[in-house]
Amino acid sequence: MSSHGISAKESMIEIRRFYLALSLLMAVLATIGFWPQYFRPLMSGGVAADTAIHIHAAVYVGWLGLFIFQCLLVAVGNIRLHRRIGNLGFLYGIGVVVMGLSITIARFTAKLNDGGIAAVEHTSLAPATDMILFSVFFAAAAYSRFNPERHKRLMIVAATSLLIPSIARFVGSFELEPAIRHTVRLLLWLSPIYLAFGYDIYSRRLAHPTYIIGAIVITLFNFRSPLQYTDTWVSITHWLASIVD
Numbered sequence: 481m482s483s484h485g486i487s488a489k490e491s492m493i494e495i496r497r498f499y500l501a502l503s504l505l506m507a508v509l510a511t512i513g514f515w516p517q518y519f520r521p522l523m524s525g526g527v528a529a530d531t532a533i534h535i536h537a538a539v540y541v542g543w544l545g546l547f548i549f550q551c552l553l554v555a556v557g558n559i560r561l562h563r564r565i566g567n568l569g570f571l572y573g574i575g576v577v578v579m580g581l582s583i584t585i586a587r588f589t590a591k592l593n594d595g596g597i598a599a600v601e602h603t604s605l606a607p608a609t610d611m612i613l614f615s616v617f618f619a620a621a622a623y624s625r626f627n628p629e630r631h632k633r634l635m636i637v638a639a640t641s642l643l644i645p646s647i648a649r650f651v652g653s654f655e656l657e658p659a660i661r662h663t664v665r666l667l668l669w670l671s672p673i674y675l676a677f678g679y680d681i682y683s684r685r686l687a688h689p690t691y692i693i694g695a696i697v698i699t700l701f702n703f704r705s706p707l708q709y710t711d712t713w714v715s716i717t718h719w720l721a722s723i724v725d
């Protein structure tokens with residue numbers, strides 16, 4: 481085998497290991513925010529939460545575990561099994577969206593019952609749009625499954641989009657000025673994409689447009705809070721309240 485062939489093979493192994501390491505980093509980021517209030521008490525048997533919350537947590541942990549396992553299969557070169565499990569992963573991704581929206585509606589309904597329409601007029605924008613963000617990138621990843629270069633990058637962006645609840649809780653546990661807190665939250669949220677972007681530059685001398693688009697979209701979503709005070713969003717919450725009431 482030529483030295484060029486060996487170099488290409490070693491490069492592919494390195495790239496696959498990088499994506500596995502990145503998936504593990506995302507697992508850490510997904511855990512840190514929920515560790516004090518959920519995972520640590522859960523391990524000691526002291527967590528008090530509704531059954532729906534436990535199911536929600538189990539679904540998301542399962543998704544993260546499946547994501548890491550898929551990266552591991554690619555890292556060890558078992559592409560055939562990776563693709564077979566990918567069919568299950570697509571269905572699981574739909575389940576993640578359904579569960580996320582179900583929890584959002586359940587919390588919306590609870591607030592509505594406790595405080596009336598005034599209590600929900602300016603709520604639920606973030607969790608609802610989080611699911612939209614994930615759905616778009618996940619659907620694009622599924623559609624691009626026969627284009628490995630685009631598929632894996634879209635999966636990274638989709639998985640990154642789910643990190644915001646944990647990142648927000650983690651950064652919110654520190655006493656920071658609002659502007660600093662907002663900046664730190666965005667930097668941590670986007671850190672997997674930044675690392676993947678940098679690795680693209682290092683390994684390919686060119687950044688894939690998927691990361692650029694993903695970073696821009698997620699950044700824009702980070703500034704969505706004022707939208708919940710618009711007449712349009714208030715109208716949406718009134719419509720939703722008329723359905724769930």
